[in-house]
Structures are given as C-alpha cells and as structure tokens.
Amino acid sequence: MKKEITWKIGGQQGDGIDSTGNILSAALMQQGFHIASYKHFASRIKGGHTYDHIRASHDPIHYQGDTTDILIVLDKESYEHNIGSMSPGGFVLMENKKEEKVEQIDGVTVIHTSFTSMAEDLGNKIIRNMIMLGSSAYLMGAHYDIFIPFIENKFSKKGQAIVDLNINAVQKGYEYMESLGLKPFQLGFPDEKKDMALMIGNEAFAYGAVASGCKFLSSYPITPASEIMEYMKENLPKVGGVAVQAEDELAGLLMAIGAGFSGVRALTSTSGPGFSLKTEALGLAGMSETPVVIVNSQRGGPGTGLPTKYEQGDLQTMVYAGHGEIPRIVLAPSSVEECVTMASTAFNLAEQYQCPVIVALDLVLSLNKQTALDSCRHDLESINRGKMLTDEELESLQEHQFKRYRLTDDCISPRSIPGQRHGVFTANSNEHSETGHITELPEIREKMMDKRLGKLKDLSIKGYEFIGGEEKPVDTLFIGLGSTRGVLEETVRDLQSSGESVGLAQIKMLHPFQPQGLKELTTAAQRVIVVENNWTGQLTGMLQQHLLIGEKLQTIKKYDGNPFTKKDIMTQLQDVAKEVV
C-alpha cells in the first residue's frame, strides 16, 4: 500500500490546469490526505507553459516532492520537462487527438488518448478535466466516487443534469483506464479523516489577520502578494473593516500608518519592488512609533526581476531598509498553518512594541496550496494591544498635551488614539519631545533614540523551531527560512534514516535576531549548513554576524528562480561535505 501519491498536470495557461488541480487536491483532502502542492506559472495571462504538482500524503508535508507518479500532459513542454523525473511504475496521460495507444518508456506507462474527444462524445468539451480526474482516480487505485460529493456540492444548483454529466465524466475516465487493463498504484486511504482546510499562504495569512482583529488594509497589486488584498477586499467588510486599493505602495503603507495611528490594526501587503517603495514610510512608522504590519512576499529581484519566480532575496532589505535607525520586527512563517498563526503574533507585536512588523513570505509559500489542520485556529495568540490608555486613565494624567512619547523604563510609551478627549498629541516623523513636538536638543535626541532602539531589548522569544524529532545537539545542523522548510524537513528525515545525526533549525524571527538556543545548537554541531535562495548568502551572513559560527558554517544556495528539490540539496550537500572535516 502506498501512503502517498504525486500527481502533476501540465499545459498552456488557460488549459484549465488550476481548476483540475484544485478539484483533485480538495477531493484528496476530503479523504484525509495532507496536501502540499507547487504551481509553476509564467508572467503572462494566456499561453505559456504552466503546471500544477500535487502531493498527497498520510503524514503532514510541506513539500511537493521530486518525482511524479501520475502525469497529465497537455502540451509538449509538460512531457519534455517531466518524463525524466517520473517515479518507477508511473503513468503518463497524453492528450493525443491523432492516435490512441499505450507504450512503455523506461518503466513508465505512457497512455495516448484524447480526453477532449471523450468529453465531446459525452456532450461538452468543458468536462474534459472531469474525465482526466476519473482516469487519475483509477491510476491511483482510488474510486472515482471520491469526486462525487465535490461535484454535487458544486453543481447541484445548476440542476441534476449537470451533476449527472460530471459524474458520467469521472466514471468514463475511470472505466476507460480500467478497460486498458492497467495495474494501478495501490494507494491506501488514511484511516481517519482529519478536519483540514486547503489554501495558499496568502489566504492563510489574510485569514489569520482577520481573525487577529485586523480591520484595515491598503495595498497595491503585485505578484505574488495580490491575493492578500483580494481576500481583504472581500472579507474585511464582513468584520467592520475596510480595504483600500491604494494608488501605489507608498500610499499603501502610509494609509496603513494612518489607520494604525487611529487605533486600528492595519496591514499592507506587497512584494520586493513595492517594498522598496515603502522604505520611506517604514521610517515614518518607526519614528512615529505607529503599529503596522507589512507583508513582503519575496519574488526574484532586483528591479522587476522575475515576477513569477521564487527567491529569498530581500532578507537584508527587510532587516535594514530605510535611512537612520528604527525599531522593527521581521517574522518568517514557514508553512500555510504558520501563516495563519503568525498573523496573530505580528499584530500583537506591532501594538505591544509600537513599531512596524514585517512578515517575510516568499512566492512558494504565498502561492502554493497546503492543507492546514482546523486545530491551528486555536493556536492563534489572543489579542494583546499593548499599552493603550482608557479615557479615565488619560483624564487622570491632566496633560494639556498628552505625552505620547513619554520616557519610560521599558522604553514603551502608553498611547492614546484620536478621538480620546484627554489624549491630544502630535505624532511626528521629525525628532520630537515627549509631547511629539519637534526638537533638536541633543539630550532629548539621545533619550528618544535610546527609547526607540531600546524598546525591543526585552523581546525574547524562541526565534526558531527545531525540526527532526526531539531537540538535541546534532552533528549536522541545517538552517532554513520560509518555504525551504518543506524540502529540508524531508532531507533531514532521509539522512536520519540512513543513521546520520541531523536536525533543522527553522528560523522564525529574523530580526531582532534571537540567538538563544541556536547558539548552543550551532556550537555543538560539527557543521552548520544554511540553505537559502539568493546569491549572496544573506541568511548565512546574518548568522555569522550574530552567532560567529566560523568555518563550519556553509551555504547551499540556489538562485535560478525555482525552489530547491531534495535532489538539489543532496547534490550540493556532497560538495560542501568535502570541505569540512
């Protein structure tokens, strides 16, 4: 019995790749499978090769896998790119209008047939994807009825005839494969059906934000972050909030700052080119001590770079962007579930520390579907708004101009929000006194700098997660960030099963860097291998700076626009291994 299966469909954009993949993953999730997927797309609307790679497993997974069990080919590239990475005994379904045949190529069964004509025979070309799904079900060793609840749910409003047409289609695809006498994979179904949901990282973060009390979003469209704005446009009104499509990214962050100043939990979302534009306003948020959350879903840079491709090239930008020095927090979720939960951390920290919180996503995490257990919704932090004063507290201060920037021991000043009678003050991007008024007095400047830059000094949270069993010193410690988590956790598992002492420290907070625990792990390790997707080794540099790891720190990098495969890592691992004794 197989405990997992990978399925891939490739064709031209506009071929219905997405919808077919979506139905398959939804149906498998309903059966209790965890899903991790990867979608490849080009920066154009119609045409251009695209594919959807879906892996379903009994166990939680965050990586779509290196190989393919079942491949559906709708264009030439799909075949050329993928035939080399088919798993033994795999099946290829080729759309072929001219001939129908079954051939064996290097242990892979290639079935030529026309799904389109089959669909036309049934009465409508549009149900081609249902036939392909039915065929896939057979090849997986599953029954086509896994699609039926889904079909009923989706089409019952359109009438029984449409429901029947779709059911006939999945059945047709299934029976056709059966008629060829092929021996399918034996996919075991999970014993229990878990309560799960399927979504992309952008949606997960947006949901998490809404659940954490976010009521304002202002963003400007950009790949791969736009879904956050789209989700908020649709859903913020349901919770008494408002989403604005701003005229540019400058306005995106500035508006969020205006809302944050007003006492609303506010968000702006963008990708690298937009983040660059926001830099100016980032300084304003830091200087005026305004809480705000900024999502930066990284794509390949610089300039407009690779709009639809992946990279982790903005790590330094997120940590250092802006002139002068401001407090900021940079968080990095690594799975869809974590996008949900970390949203609550981001909004809490922004208000507690009254500073911008940047959430580092990347294209792979932002756009690829994964399952999230329903239970992750209980892991959201409860709302903590930090130091907000009540009307009574403000009144008792008896201040004509409220000291919004009051000097305190923990460097965090209690806030008032516009509308509160006794809290009137001026927020300021110029250096200012405790009441917010401009000053250049050296002693006040010094105190205000100490206050702003000192306010994160007490922040101490576990900045990483140890992955690979119980946390203990290991010989080889991998360090990763964001979406590399999926492939690394499987690499670690493989190496462990061949007897090696390996673990993964997945960085969750990039700034202020949290060395606790990591210091011990890296000291104990014989080699520390950072895996990251950029040319300069930005994460490696930061770790070296904070942990002084020395020569045992090595980097595995990739910057061709695509995420790591397990094979990539294993290959590079052999090279770096040679250099360390």
Place this chain on the structure above:
Amino acid sequence: MAASLKDYRGDVSTWCPGCGHFSVMAGIQKALIKLELEPHEVAVVSGIGCSGKVSEYMRAYGFHTLHGRSLPVAQAVKLANRDMKVIASGGDGDGYGIGAGHFTHAARRNVDMTYVVMDNRIYGLTKGQTSPTSAQGFQSKTSPEGSGEREVKPLELALGAGASFVAQAFSGDIKRLTELISIAVEHPGFALVNVFSPCVTYNKVNTYEFFKENIIDIQDIEGYDVTNKAHAYEKVIETDGLVQGILYQQARPAYHTYLSGYPEKPVTAQELKPSQDTLDELWASFK
C-alpha cells in the same frame, strides 16, 4: 463647552514674522471653533515644509508625516474613524510637487476630508528654491535663468482630477479664508482649499501686494454657477487662477458611501475579534 483659540494653541511657532502661514493656521482654528469642534475631534495631518509645521503649532490630534505624504495618511485616519474631522495641510511643493500623485488620487477617491494647501509659490523650508507653482520665468537659485517649465495650476489640476470641492483663499483676507475653510470642512467629500500664503523671506514676487492687486472674488461675478465645471475652468483660465472663493462644488458620493459593507460605527469602535460564526464561515470557504 465650546472650544476657544486657547484650546487650539499648540507649540510655539518658528515661522518668520509676517509669514502667510500664520493666517492659514488661524483660519483653520477659527473655522473649527465656528463649527463647534473640539481639538480631540479633529486630526490635522501635515507634510513637510514650513507649512507642514501646522500640526505642531496648533493643538489637535496631529500627524506631522513625510514630505508630500500627508494625504494617504489623512485619508486613512478618516476611514478608520469616521467621527473625526480630518484636515490635511502642507505646502505647494509638498502637495503639487512630491505629493502630486497622491493629490490626484485623493481628489478622485473623494474621501470626506479637507485639504488646505499653503501656496507660497516657493520652497520655504529649504530656503527659496523654485516650486511647482512658481510662475514660468520665475528666478531663484535653482532657476537662475528663469524657470522654463510651465507652473502647475492647482485649481485646474483639482478640477481635472475630479475633486468635488475646489476653493481658493488668500492669507491677506482671513475672514474669507476662515469662511471658505469652514464650508470646506462641512463638504461631504474631498475639499481642496488652495491658499495664497506669501513667503515674506524668499518670494519677492508673489507678495501680499501682488495678490491683493490681482485677486478677484468669485462672489463678485454675477451668475457664476459653482456646480458648473465648465464655468469653473473658464474663470480659472480667464483669471490665470488669481481668484478666491468656491470655484466648484459638486454633490458626489464620498468614498465610504460607495464601499459596500463600510460600517456605520467607526472602524475604531468595532469589536476587535470577529465573531466565531464569521470566522467559522471564513474558514469553511477553504474546505
């Protein structure tokens, strides 16, 4: 208890004696008093420049933002809390130079707020460079040969961008200025009040005398229809923009009224955590 000038007094000013900005600030303060608004009910969001200091020198919830960036911040303050009266204010360089893009979009978006521009046709705080509203041929350290670019025409720009309220005032006529600002504050949409506010230190051309001699009042024009955009363009072009009064006023839906689901109560007053039912429903859409 109605607020007085004392309540609206902020930090001690550093403007040059005689600067037009004093009157603009006084005009804003008096308008607010006239409208019986108290400082905590008002937000003054300013950009950077001598003009930008207005949020320091008057007392209200203030936000002294970045050069050219007051409008996005101000619009969000209003959207976040519809009970606040929001005034953005800054200079001509601030609003029509570095912030011109935001200005265009604020005008067409039509958030219910007021924008008071202190137009001195020069960059004051940076010591006298040519500004976007300096007339063609204007000489300064950055245009010693006389600037070749045509100047930005704030009223035409505002009309073109779709502002629903376009007015102009003059620091030398504080009564009219106060009146225009108070009407603007009550206009339920984006209201521009461009104020000729002489810089006595750096602009030796566009002085109080210059404006006094050249400005006409729209009230003095018989049969002028403020709801007629063609009229507005015509007069603005005819007078080369040297006109005070309300040039154009149109009842156009404010931004929040064309957003479905925008709450009746301020966003700031909404329960922070959504109801469990709503969250369940949102989550169910991922099933």
